[in-house]
Amino acid sequence: MSLLSTLARLEAVRAQRAQPLATVRHRHLSERPMVLVPLAAAGESGAPLAVLLGTDRESPRLHFVPQPLNRTQRSEFLAAVAREVVPYLASFGDEVELLEGSEKDPVSGEKVPVVRELCADAPQLIVPNAGGVSHLALLGRSTRFRRTVEDPDPGEYPSPTEVPLLGRWLTHLTDRAQVPGSSMLLAMTGLLSRHWATGQSNLEDQHLAARLAWHLPPAGFEPPGTGAAAAEWVESARDGDGLLLHPPAGPATDPKFDERVLAPAILRHDAAVAVRERAEAARDAAEVRRAAGLVEQAHAELARVLLSVTLPTWHDVWHGLDLLRALPAAGHLPDRWEGDRWSFTMHRDRVAAGEPPQPRRDDAVTAARKLAQREREQARLEIQEALDDPLAMAERRLAGEAFAGEVVEVVPEWSAGRSPKPRPLLVVRTDDRPHADPGREVHRAHAEPAQRAEVVSAAPGEVVVRLLSGMGRRKDPEPGSVPEPGTAVVFTLFELAPRQSAPLPEPADTPWTHGGPPVAVEDVPVGADEWE
Amino acid sequence: MNVSHLGQASPPLRRLSELRGPAPQRSLDARALAALAANPGCRRRALLDAAGVDKTALAQQLGRPAPFGQSPFAIRRGLQFESRLKRDGYAVLLAPLRRRLGLPEDEVASLAVPDLLPAASPAVRAERTAAVLAEAAADPAGWTLLDHPMLRLEVAGSPAYLEPDAVVVHAGRCTVVEIKSFPVLDGSADPANVGAAARQAAVYVLALQEAAARLAGRPLSAGPYAVQELPGAPELTVLLVCPKDFSSQPVAVPVDVRRELAVTRRQLSRMTRIDQLLAALPEGVTFDLARDASGAPTRPAGELAAAVAAVPAAYAPECISTCELGFHCRAQARCAGGVEQLGRGVRGELGSLRTVEEALAAAEQGGGGGPELDEAAERLAYAARLRAGALAAGGVR
Numbered sequence: 001m002s003l004l005s006t007l008a009r010l011e012a013v014r015a016q017r018a019q020p021l022a023t024v025r026h027r028h029l030s031e032r033p034m035v036l037v038p039l040a041a042a043g044e045s046g047a048p049l050a051v052l053l054g055t056d057r058e059s060p061r062l063h064f065v066p067q068p069l070n071r072t073q074r075s076e077f078l079a080a081v082a083r084e085v086v087p088y089l090a091s092f093g094d095e096v097e098l099l100e101g102s103e104k105d106p107v108s109g110e111k112v113p114v115v116r117e118l119c120a121d122a123p124q125l126i127v128p129n130a131g132g133v134s135h136l137a138l139l140g141r142s143t144r145f146r147r148t149v150e151d152p153d154p155g156e157y158p159s160p161t162e163v164p165l166l167g168r169w170l171t172h173l174t175d176r177a178q179v180p181g182s183s184m185l186l187a188m189t190g191l192l193s194r195h196w197a198t199g200q201s202n203l204e205d206q207h208l209a210a211r212l213a214w215h216l217p218p219a220g221f222e223p224p225g226t227g228a229a230a231a232e233w234v235e236s237a238r239d240g241d242g243l244l245l246h247p248p249a250g251p252a253t254d255p256k257f258d259e260r261v262l263a264p265a266i267l268r269h270d271a272a273v274a275v276r277e278r279a280e281a282a283r284d285a286a287e288v289r290r291a292a293g294l295v296e297q298a299h300a301e302l303a304r305v306l307l308s309v310t311l312p313t314w315h316d317v318w319h320g321l322d323l324l325r326a327l328p329a330a331g332h333l334p335d336r337w338e339g340d341r342w343s344f345t346m347h348r349d350r351v352a353a354g355e356p357p358q359p360r361r362d363d364a365v366t367a368a369r370k371l372a373q374r375e376r377e378q379a380r381l382e383i384q385e386a387l388d389d390p391l392a393m394a395e396r397r398l399a400g401e402a403f404a405g406e407v408v409e410v411v412p413e414w415s416a417g418r419s420p421k422p423r424p425l426l427v428v429r430t431d432d433r434p435h436a437d438p439g440r441e442v443h444r445a446h447a448e449p450a451q452r453a454e455v456v457s458a459a460p461g462e463v464v465v466r467l468l469s470g471m472g473r474r475k476d477p478e479p480g481s482v483p484e485p486g487t488a489v490v491f492t493l494f495e496l497a498p499r500q501s502a503p504l505p506e507p508a509d510t511p512w513t514h515g516g517p518p519v520a521v522e523d524v525p526v527g528a529d530e531w532e
Numbered sequence: 533m534n535v536s537h538l539g540q541a542s543p544p545l546r547r548l549s550e551l552r553g554p555a556p557q558r559s560l561d562a563r564a565l566a567a568l569a570a571n572p573g574c575r576r577r578a579l580l581d582a583a584g585v586d587k588t589a590l591a592q593q594l595g596r597p598a599p600f601g602q603s604p605f606a607i608r609r610g611l612q613f614e615s616r617l618k619r620d621g622y623a624v625l626l627a628p629l630r631r632r633l634g635l636p637e638d639e640v641a642s643l644a645v646p647d648l649l650p651a652a653s654p655a656v657r658a659e660r661t662a663a664v665l666a667e668a669a670a671d672p673a674g675w676t677l678l679d680h681p682m683l684r685l686e687v688a689g690s691p692a693y694l695e696p697d698a699v700v701v702h703a704g705r706c707t708v709v710e711i712k713s714f715p716v717l718d719g720s721a722d723p724a725n726v727g728a729a730a731r732q733a734a735v736y737v738l739a740l741q742e743a744a745a746r747l748a749g750r751p752l753s754a755g756p757y758a759v760q761e762l763p764g765a766p767e768l769t770v771l772l773v774c775p776k777d778f779s780s781q782p783v784a785v786p787v788d789v790r791r792e793l794a795v796t797r798r799q800l801s802r803m804t805r806i807d808q809l810l811a812a813l814p815e816g817v818t819f820d821l822a823r824d825a826s827g828a829p830t831r832p833a834g835e836l837a838a839a840v841a842a843v844p845a846a847y848a849p850e851c852i853s854t855c856e857l858g859f860h861c862r863a864q865a866r867c868a869g870g871v872e873q874l875g876r877g878v879r880g881e882l883g884s885l886r887t888v889e890e891a892l893a894a895a896e897q898g899g900g901g902g903p904e905l906d907e908a909a910e911r912l913a914y915a916a917r918l919r920a921g922a923l924a925a926g927g928v929r
Contacts, residue, residue, distance in 0.1 A: 003911060003915045004919055007895060007919055008919070010874070010895070011892070013874070014888065023923065023925075042606040042609075043608065044605075044609055044778075045714055045717075046715070047778075068605070200874070201849035201874050202875060253603070390923075391922040391923065391926060393922065394921070397918055431914075
């Protein structure tokens with residue numbers, strides 16, 4: 001945490017209300033996001049319990065596993081979720097832009113023109129917190145290798161065909177969520193933390209409702225208010241039965257809820273199913289009908305209790321979206337969203353081409369590529385945020401990586417040589433204290449075209465720089481390319497375009513130090529051990 | 533009650549038992565020790581734990597109960613998993629151990645599982661464990677598994693009783709086995725979970741090292757990384773047993789805990805001696821909940837809070853997830869306007885500014901502060917100017 005965000009937190013403590021950490025919205029928000037509130041069954045990693053999902057705020061849909069230990073029911077649940085999520089994802093694959101490019105022909109080595117498709121928009125999934133993202137990743141890992149009835153060897157427990165497809169998409173989305181600045185799968189707590197500071201610690205901010213209590217008075221909190229008291233109420237207020245008044249955002253449920261509400265409801269459902277099975281075995285039609293009624297009743301009861309612990313979080317996520325939508329979008333959002341659109345398009349193509357699911361572990365080259373991409377995107381994100389948002393730039397100024405000020409004097413000078421080029425000196429009055437030694441290269445923010453300069457001298461309150469580029473080809477600078485006295489300017493010590501890293505080898509050329517070329521196609525046996 | 537060993541108590545022990553009142557003593561477990569070691573500066577927790585006060589009941593009576601609990605589903609699954617491990621003579625534990633020791637797989641070794649008197653008091657169980665351990669360590673060929681042994685560890689001058697899931701003894705050395713319910717997925721597990729398990733196991737290894745040193749009549753070696761060459765000494769690599777992938781098939785993974793061991797040893801040695809804490813305590817302070825005949829606490833919350841406040845705490849937001857009194861200490865920190873409520877790092881960042889109001893006042897003084905403004909305050913004022921300027925430029929407010 002930087003000193004600036006600490007300061008914002010301090011202000012939030014005094015105001016008992018969240019304080020801005022950004023003046024613009026730094027993440028793309030879709031017009032039609034899908035919100036998911038997943039719940040996990042306690043005690044077993046990656047075991048789903050329920051999910052409340054949908055694209056329409058007014059009509060969320062609940063899916064759940066009546067008996068979380070039952071693998072068949074789990075499969076049915078995953079199939080039902082897949083039937084909601086996969087069509088949503090696929091709906092973005094239809095409308096495409098056609099981009100002309102060129103590709104090197106592998107045989108002749110000549111460049112041939114190609115037309116590539118780029119989906120006009122991409123899906124966006126929003127979950128309450130980082131735990132939700134990891135839960136989806138676990139679901140993806142546990143389903144993408146599942147065998148289906150269509151497989152040549154369906155195994156003992158074939159799953160519905162949608163399930164492995166869902167797994168591949170979830171794996172792709174959770175993987176993409178690791179890329180800094182990506183917006184295809186977002187956690188609401190992370191989104192809010194980027195844009196506002198609360199008067200509590202980062203750790204406490206992971207509780208979605210508690211952090212929202214610094215923005216809006218929580219429903220049911222008397223007297224209405226925001227801040228620490230409201231947040232504590234949301235975290236810990238319980239009713240007469242010892243149940244939390246505001247359920248946690250998941251994926252883990254409150255142990256008290258498990259003990260007092262969920263376990264009995266599951267038990268009743270199990271009992272009703274047992275009665276029905278006995279009746280079916282005894283071929284007692286009247287009893288079967290009665291038992292079916294019981295099962296339906298128990299099922300409805302389970303749905304009711306699970307809805308009661310997911311619906312508040314559902315509303316919280318949408319409230320968070322309201323807050324974020326009120327912020328103006330940052331200038332570089334379309335640029336970064338295009339990266340997400342490419343990511344979506346490419347995965348769509350891989351699925352359509354019938355490629356196998358993502359391997360359990362990336363090979364050396366893929367892992368290196370992903371790391372390089374994340375590093376590159378991190379650098380790009382930091383630059384773009386600083387350019388889009390004066391508050392983000394203030395962080396860099398505080399760190400001595402940039403300085404902002406007013407041009408007080410311009411001294412026209414030229415380079416020596418046969419064709420002199422403009423090399424004007426700018427005297428910039430600034431309160432910032434950049435780590436700028438004479439000779440250091442600096443970059444002018446928001447300059448079009450890009451403009452480099454060199455620090456000539458830096459004294460407290462005044463920095464003198466010499467402009468080196470971006471002034472045209474003639475002896476005299478292009479009009480408007482040199483700031484007039486009185487102009488506000490920002491110079492950064494970091495480059496404004498991220499550097500390209502050296503290319504990585506093709507997988508087939510993996511050096512032996514990294515395990516050599518990957519062994520053909522990994523056999524993907526779906527261990528019966530995983531689904532006993 | 534397991535206070536028999538406190539019978540002819542020394543003055544500090546008597547004072548500790550007064551602090552607790554007539555309630556049964558809560559013994560420190562490895563998880564609590566690991567949490568304590570994570571915040572060694574917290575005198576409140578050190579004293580309450582040393583006195584064996586039931587912090588859960590205390591927090592409840594103070595009006596801010598701890599949010600901890602375990603779901604019945606998790607408990608059931610944990611039990612299922614442990615019972616699975618015991619199948620086929622603990623084959624799942626022995627196989628990786630043998631591989632590490634380079635023993636033939638097909639050799640049938642009989643595994644001795646001695647009775648460790650699980651129903652007895654901790655002190656008795658600890659004695660029994662020590663005896664069994666010494667016996668097993670003397671047998672070079674046999675395999676012995678201690679199922680939930682009881683180990684004793686001296687912490688800041690008071691005894692703590694620790695119960696590892698299992699200890700396997702072979703060829704005069706023992707290996708700590710820690711059973712956890714998080715999965716090893718595709719050969720790797722969540723680092724946060726593994727770290728917590730390693731810290732916990734390191735406490736057991738330390739207790740076993742002390743036991744071995746006691747048995748041999750030698751002091752504990754000074755270097756935390758030194759491998760003890762004594763009979764019954766623990767390996768510095770523990771076995772972590774977890775479910776494999778999404779199954780309930782167990783998989784055992786060796787985890788090197790040397791680093792955690794060194795950290796634990798250092799932290800525990802840094803903890804203020806209990807007698808010093810007691811000496812600083814005002815006369816008459818007690819954490820007795822004054823339970824009535826039905827067991828309901830009758831002590832007024834205000835009085836209890838005053839008693840708790842007599843011992844300074846070192847609150848950090850991490851406490852909420854590890855300490856029963858976390859919510860209570862947070863409320864106190866908020867009430868006092870302390871900056872530690874915002875996180876451990878914040879305190880370092882703000883230097884001598886200890887409260888929110890002090891920090892904000894420093895931020896508002898701008899550049900015109902007197903010479904008494906230290907570096908942190910000056911930086912804060914600079915940050916405040918930058919923030920105000922940026923918010924204005926961004927059109928917010």
